[in-house]
Amino acid sequence: MSIEAFWCLSFHSNNHNIPENAGFGVVIFESGRVFGGDSNFYYNGTYLLNGGNITAKVRVKRFAAGMPSITGLDDYVLIIGGLSKGSYNDDEFMVDGHVENVPQAKVYVGFKRIENLP
Secondary structure (H helix, E strand, O other): OOOOEEEEEEEEEOOOOOOOOEEEEEEEEEOOEEEEEOOOEEEEEEEEEEOOEEEEEEEEEEOOOOOOOOOOOOEEEEEEEEEEEEOOOOOEEEEEEEEOOEEEEEEEEEEEEEEEOO
8 A cells, every 4th residue: 555645643742731732633645745734733744755664844834723732833844753653554653753953842643544545
């Protein structure tokens, strides 16, 4: 199976100063690009597959007031450093990441395949 699909995701951070440091959203991986969002933020970036691993650089930007960001930031770049569990060839996988230039601001994301792209 290809990573090029429509995915739902769940995410949380290590920022315990934010009461709601978890959330849910959707993304599409397509031709090296990733697009998605949730009720308050949009996601736009690029990804690279290297063997069975994935790395990505994704801008996360607020477009609507509401829930606080899991990082405490309203506009940041998320760096995904690779798989932590599973394979993108499966229906579910997990990745670890951090805010660009703030490696201690960790973000953990789980993906579940919703639909393959046509």
